[in-house]
Amino acid sequence: MAITDNTGDFTGTTATSVTPQAFAVPARKSQGFWARGMRRFRRNKIAMVSAAIFILLVLMALGADVISANVTHKKYSDQSLINAFKPPLSPGYILGSDDLGRDVLTRIVYGARVSLSVAALTVLIALTIGTLIGLLAGYYGGLTDNILMRFVDIIIALPGLFILILIATFFSPNVVVLSIVIASLSWTGISRLVRGEVMSVKARDYVDAARAVGASNTRILWRHVLPNVINVMIVWASLTVGGIILTEAALSYLSFGIQPPVPSWGNMLSNSQQYIYRSVSLVIIPGFFIFITVLAVNLMGNGLRDALDPRSKD
Amino acid sequence: MQRYILRRVLQAIPLLIGITVLVFALVHAAPGSPLAQFEFNPNIKPEDIARIRANLGLDRPLYEQYLRWVGGMLRGDFGVSMITGRPVIERINERLGNTLILSVAALILALVVSIPVGVYSAVRRGKAFDNAATVLSTAGQAIPAFWLGLVCILIFAVEFKDWGLPAFPSGGIISTGKPFSLGDMLWHLILPSFVLALGFIAQWTRYIRSSMLEALGQDYVRTAQAKGLNDHVVIFGHALRNGLIPFVTLIGLALPLLFSGALIIEVIFSWPGIGRLAYDAATERDYTTIMGLVTITAAIVIIGNLVADIAYGILDPRIRYD
Numbered sequence: 001m002a003i004t005d006n007t008g009d010f011t012g013t014t015a016t017s018v019t020p021q022a023f024a025v026p027a028r029k030s031q032g033f034w035a036r037g038m039r040r041f042r043r044n045k046i047a048m049v050s051a052a053i054f055i056l057l058v059l060m061a062l063g064a065d066v067i068s069a070n071v072t073h074k075k076y077s078d079q080s081l082i083n084a085f086k087p088p089l090s091p092g093y094i095l096g097s098d099d100l101g102r103d104v105l106t107r108i109v110y111g112a113r114v115s116l117s118v119a120a121l122t123v124l125i126a127l128t129i130g131t132l133i134g135l136l137a138g139y140y141g142g143l144t145d146n147i148l149m150r151f152v153d154i155i156i157a158l159p160g161l162f163i164l165i166l167i168a169t170f171f172s173p174n175v176v177v178l179s180i181v182i183a184s185l186s187w188t189g190i191s192r193l194v195r196g197e198v199m200s201v202k203a204r205d206y207v208d209a210a211r212a213v214g215a216s217n218t219r220i221l222w223r224h225v226l227p228n229v230i231n232v233m234i235v236w237a238s239l240t241v242g243g244i245i246l247t248e249a250a251l252s253y254l255s256f257g258i259q260p261p262v263p264s265w266g267n268m269l270s271n272s273q274q275y276i277y278r279s280v281s282l283v284i285i286p287g288f289f290i291f292i293t294v295l296a297v298n299l300m301g302n303g304l305r306d307a308l309d310p311r312s313k314d
Numbered sequence: 315m316q317r318y319i320l321r322r323v324l325q326a327i328p329l330l331i332g333i334t335v336l337v338f339a340l341v342h343a344a345p346g347s348p349l350a351q352f353e354f355n356p357n358i359k360p361e362d363i364a365r366i367r368a369n370l371g372l373d374r375p376l377y378e379q380y381l382r383w384v385g386g387m388l389r390g391d392f393g394v395s396m397i398t399g400r401p402v403i404e405r406i407n408e409r410l411g412n413t414l415i416l417s418v419a420a421l422i423l424a425l426v427v428s429i430p431v432g433v434y435s436a437v438r439r440g441k442a443f444d445n446a447a448t449v450l451s452t453a454g455q456a457i458p459a460f461w462l463g464l465v466c467i468l469i470f471a472v473e474f475k476d477w478g479l480p481a482f483p484s485g486g487i488i489s490t491g492k493p494f495s496l497g498d499m500l501w502h503l504i505l506p507s508f509v510l511a512l513g514f515i516a517q518w519t520r521y522i523r524s525s526m527l528e529a530l531g532q533d534y535v536r537t538a539q540a541k542g543l544n545d546h547v548v549i550f551g552h553a554l555r556n557g558l559i560p561f562v563t564l565i566g567l568a569l570p571l572l573f574s575g576a577l578i579i580e581v582i583f584s585w586p587g588i589g590r591l592a593y594d595a596a597t598e599r600d601y602t603t604i605m606g607l608v609t610i611t612a613a614i615v616i617i618g619n620l621v622a623d624i625a626y627g628i629l630d631p632r633i634r635y636d
Binding site for chain 1: 328329332333336340341343344345452453455456457458459460461462464465467468472567570571573574575577578581582589592593596597599601604607608611612615616619
């Protein structure tokens with residue numbers, strides 16, 4: 001279990017600060033777990049390119065207002081029926097317009113904002129729930145573990161999309177509601193991973209030592225166990241974001257997600273099937289953005305896994 | 315072995331009960347009541363509403379409503395649709411077969427493609443074929459299935475027709491107005507099952523590649539090579555047979571994803587299965603139908619996993635049964 005050996009120096013970030021002078025090797029500064037991980041990540045060309053693309057997409061989402069005001073000169077809900085179904089590269093419509101004459105590029109950049117916020121928020125919520133349940137199950141074991149893990153089994157056996165569209169009918173989904181709904185089914189993977197890690201971490205000497213000096217369970221979990229599962233959490237999050245973006249897009253496509261006129265990449269595709277004979281670009285463009293985003297996030301996640309999880313190999 | 319099977323079966327029962335409790339709680343936590351349409355109608359008297367409530371059993375305590383629902387399902391009675399008034403089980407029965415056809419076709423397709431590609435990638439590791447397979451499967455995992463469905467309709471149904479090629483149907487399970495024929499249905503099945511299978515192909519190719527790489531590094535493979543067996547026998551007779559064992563579990567775990575995937579594919583390709591039914595029921599707020607559908611699909615998933623677990627126990631004699 002090299003992973004926990006490496007994370008041993010997590011609290012000290014750089015080992016030099018805790019190494020007595022006599023043992024310090026001056027030739028090369030020894031690096032902490034995270035510094036070494038970042039170095040491995042930076043050497044991974046595919047991961048770096050993906051990270052760059054992902055940052056561009058995030059900037060596009062953050063700058064949606066700027067792009068709307070200065071590049072496309074349209075709001076995402078501006079309609080113009082006389083300009084409907086403009087092909088891409090038409091004057092005034094860089095990526096064309098949809099069935100209501102709304103500018104596709106404007107809707108794409110605002111859609112990026114919606115899709116990426118849902119993905120980020122969902123991952124955060126799922127991480128919180130999953131980590132908490134994994135920590136409790138792994139640390140306390142016994143009956144707690146049994147009950148919590150059977151609950152995980154139940155959630156895993158559910159056909160996700162059936163439940164999601166059922167829950168989505170109860171609310172009118174906005175970004176926050178949709179994130180909570182998707183997260184409520186997405187936390188099982190990380191809870192199992194964290195549970196496994198905790199079971200191996202809690203048997204270590206430093207946990208015994210902490211208990212021996214009288215640390216409470218809460219303190220042990222928070223200060224000694226949690227820091228050792230953070231790399232697992234990061235890797236899981238980066239490998240899960242892609243799937244969540246796809247789920248959000250699918251729900252919105254089925255019209256159980258983000259509601260028009262607010263654009264999301266998924267709901268931009270809802271109408272496109274209807275107009276498939278009139279405009280090909282309405283089908284191609286939103287899906288292409290979903291594809292590129294998920295691809296970039298997945299490849300970045302692979303890079304993070306290789307960098308932060310020493311056990312993993314291709 | 316028998317004890318192992320018995321134990322797995324017994325473990326599945328609380329899981330099923332848990333799922334019914336969860337579904338029941340979910341629907342009852344829903345804001346609004348099924349009687350809301352009457353409550354806000356000035357022409358309906360309060361005593362009539364009370365009578366309807368009593369007729370539907372909604373005045374009973376929750377645990378009694380739950381037990382009645384579960385008891386009914388055990389006898390094959392899933393209640394009646396809140397929209398059409400037809401028994402839910404009838405609606406599910408006439409659709410379930412179509413979903414199974416689609417799902418099984420996709421599963422077979424996924425296996426038929428991913429096993430050979432994964433094996434060949436592992437054997438020729440780092441060569442052009444392996445690299446191409448890696449790129450394609452990475453891309454395949456990032457493609458939204460519903461978008462791929464739309465693009466396939468665009469190319470193979472719309473454009474093919476324009477180009478005068480034999481166009482695939484853009485939806486449905488048989489050609490309308492024609493008598494049923496197997497060939498016609500298979501023709502309709504090709505696009506949706508391919509789109510449904512693609513995600514699994516991408517994922518499983520990677521999986522089989524890495525588990526083959528692991529198997530090829532084992533001692534028994536070197537022994538087999540050392541005694542002069544030809545590559546074909548070593549790869550398929552020794553490495554693949556062992557490499558595929560954990561894969562059985564993976565197929566079991568893929569079932570919930572398969573049903574979720576089928577839902578989208580059925581909506582895009584107007585395939586009359588239970589996914590399409592769930593979509594329509596959700597659109598119409600037909601809660602009884604959705605409750606029945608979720609319970610049945612979850613039960614199928616649990617039974618599928620059970621079968622996978624037992625198959626795993628049979629295939630891998632190293633498994634301990636206690």
